Amino acid sequence: MRVHRHTCECKATIYELCSAGGLMFIRRTTRGVKMEIRESERLVSARMQVLWVRLLSGEAH
Template sequence: MTEIPDFHGPHFGPPQADHVKLTWYEATYRARWIRVVSPSCECNRTLYELCAAGGQGFVRRTDRTEGTTHETA
């Protein structure tokens, strides 16, 4: 029997010198269905997800320690 390895998504690193600072907003009801295109690794305290909904793309950030979720515009 073959063992299925654990899946880890990409890890995020420190900001690069020419990074763009994102503005975070309270999570809102954008559409009935939100598709997570690419999640960051589940092993971190903060989870980032590239999402798509209703023809829009945005990033969702969930802080598991504080229990908060924020999104970009």
């Protein structure tokens, strides 16, 4: 697994754009009393890049 981009570590919720096995996904880590890690579905790069931009611009959650 490789992390290509990530949001600021200073926030309680961190997003990472990752790839593995030729597909990309977004990993969300929420830190607090209990750390929770969730991952999106795996998609081809072109589709996941669009989702990543939408996430950073506030258009996707």
